[in-house]
Amino acid sequence: MKLWTCSSFDMSRCKKLSIMLFSVVVLVCPGVGAEPSLSLKGPRDVQWSDFLGVNAQLLWFEEAAYRNQLDQMQALGLNWVRVDLHWDRLEPAPGQWQLNTLDRMTQVLAEKNVSSLLFMVGSAPFASSAPAGTPNYDQYPPVSAQMFADSLGYLAARYPTVDAWQVWNEQNIPPFWQPMEDPAGYSQLLEASLSKLQQISPNAQRVMGGMAYYSQMPVRGGLMLEALDGMGSINNDRVVAYHPYSLMPEGDVVADKDFLVRGTVLNQRLRELGGESIWATEFGWSSYSGQEEWQPIVGEQGQADYLIKRIALMSAMDYDRIFLFNLSDLDARATLRDQKYGLLRLDGSQKPAYKALKRFLEITGPGIKPLTAPAFASAPSGMLSMAWQRTDGRWVWLFWAQEPGRVTLARKGKGTLYNPLQGTSRSINVGSGGLPVDVGTEMQIIVM
Numbered sequence: 001m002k003l004w005t006c007s008s009f010d011m012s013r014c015k016k017l018s019i020m021l022f023s024v025v026v027l028v029c030p031g032v033g034a035e036p037s038l039s040l041k042g043p044r045d046v047q048w049s050d051f052l053g054v055n056a057q058l059l060w061f062e063e064a065a066y067r068n069q070l071d072q073m074q075a076l077g078l079n080w081v082r083v084d085l086h087w088d089r090l091e092p093a094p095g096q097w098q099l100n101t102l103d104r105m106t107q108v109l110a111e112k113n114v115s116s117l118l119f120m121v122g123s124a125p126f127a128s129s130a131p132a133g134t135p136n137y138d139q140y141p142p143v144s145a146q147m148f149a150d151s152l153g154y155l156a157a158r159y160p161t162v163d164a165w166q167v168w169n170e171q172n173i174p175p176f177w178q179p180m181e182d183p184a185g186y187s188q189l190l191e192a193s194l195s196k197l198q199q200i201s202p203n204a205q206r207v208m209g210g211m212a213y214y215s216q217m218p219v220r221g222g223l224m225l226e227a228l229d230g231m232g233s234i235n236n237d238r239v240v241a242y243h244p245y246s247l248m249p250e251g252d253v254v255a256d257k258d259f260l261v262r263g264t265v266l267n268q269r270l271r272e273l274g275g276e277s278i279w280a281t282e283f284g285w286s287s288y289s290g291q292e293e294w295q296p297i298v299g300e301q302g303q304a305d306y307l308i309k310r311i312a313l314m315s316a317m318d319y320d321r322i323f324l325f326n327l328s329d330l331d332a333r334a335t336l337r338d339q340k341y342g343l344l345r346l347d348g349s350q351k352p353a354y355k356a357l358k359r360f361l362e363i364t365g366p367g368i369k370p371l372t373a374p375a376f377a378s379a380p381s382g383m384l385s386m387a388w389q390r391t392d393g394r395w396v397w398l399f400w401a402q403e404p405g406r407v408t409l410a411r412k413g414k415g416t417l418y419n420p421l422q423g424t425s426r427s428i429n430v431g432s433g434g435l436p437v438d439v440g441t442e443m444q445i446i447v448m
Helices: 063-075 100-111 145-158 183-200 224-230 258-272 299-315 352-364
Strands: 017-021 024-028 038-040 052-055 080-086 115-121 164-169 205-212 239-243 277-280 321-324 367-371 384-390 395-400 405-409 413-419 424-430 435-439 444-447
Touching: 063 100, 080 100, 080 321, 115 145, 115 205, 145 164, 145 183, 164 183, 183 205, 183 224, 205 224, 205 277, 258 277, 258 299, 299 321, 299 352, 299 384, 352 395, 352 444, 424 435, 435 444
Parallel strands: 038 384, 052 080, 052 321, 080 115, 115 164, 164 205, 205 239, 239 277, 277 321
Antiparallel strands: 017 024, 367 384, 384 395, 395 444, 405 435, 413 424, 413 444
16 A cells, blocks of 8 residues: 655645544645634653754854853753764865864763764765766765765764764755765665664664655655655664754645644654654754745744744654754854854854743743643634643643634633743633633743
């Protein structure tokens, strides 16, 4: 039975799409009257320190700067970082490693008890398959998968404190695999690398390269994950990873909730194949001011709004670990858009995204257990809702909508209504008549 039903992710033919989100049936009816509400219930308990990590370009910074970044990350109660390693910079000639900065960085991570996922990408100049004279030789795969695997194995042996190793990055799009996507070529690189890692560092988790978006291949067509499945490269000895970027938290088309649909269908299929774990190793929004590049301009406040909504959604979906992009803004070596994905500005100061995330994590507490969200006879258009129980036993309800409206909460008791984006709160007391709750477009959280 063919279950890769979302290869094209064509929503245009859908008048009504009924999907099962764990224990909650959701009806998505784009273009038919008001946009329906949606309740989610997560598949498992969430401990934020283990579930939510951050991408961190630590090697871009001096030690004092990245120590400050890590301190601020740990102040959020988070402890996982994903760090990029570029083979061409680390080993510019065979066996001539330049590792002083990386040596020190791994020592700092171990000293601070930070859990680490390191990924290596980009062909070294002596190993690239690029035509002679090609300036971007690192964007081409290596001439030998074993050469890459041996170099990755060298690093794994040198850094035994690393918790997880990831093989390449976004290999399903041409910018990272020239001249075009090649599932068979990546499968060879992956299997050689995982075999080497198993020999060198058997206790570390082994992670497939994070696929851009949902693994679509823009030149060849189809999903690279589907192609790799056909080659036997998706099984229970490696973590599967992809990067579900979208224009808005709910997806590229909010009425379709296409992130929820695509992520759910893809994750269900990956579970059926017996994958060890599913990670989203990048997602996020830039606070850049233009010129516009793919992502619309949302500013610092929009970035904060989108991030906490997406984290809430992903916590209630079937992901084992997620890594937001990015811990810090970057300097002019990155593009204008890529410079501004950080929770922190380049000078280390906190952006609204950091402050909103800190409030969100403080309100929900260090750990949450999934509950069924409250039901309403009617709800504002596009309302999203999920409920949890904190580790201290208190009830937590998160909600927002695409259009403002009102619901009546029937749950009795005293509590607090929070807006983590704005940093406001007020006491509430729900009696026998219920509590009218104004639902807006910004996330609100009730704790009782």
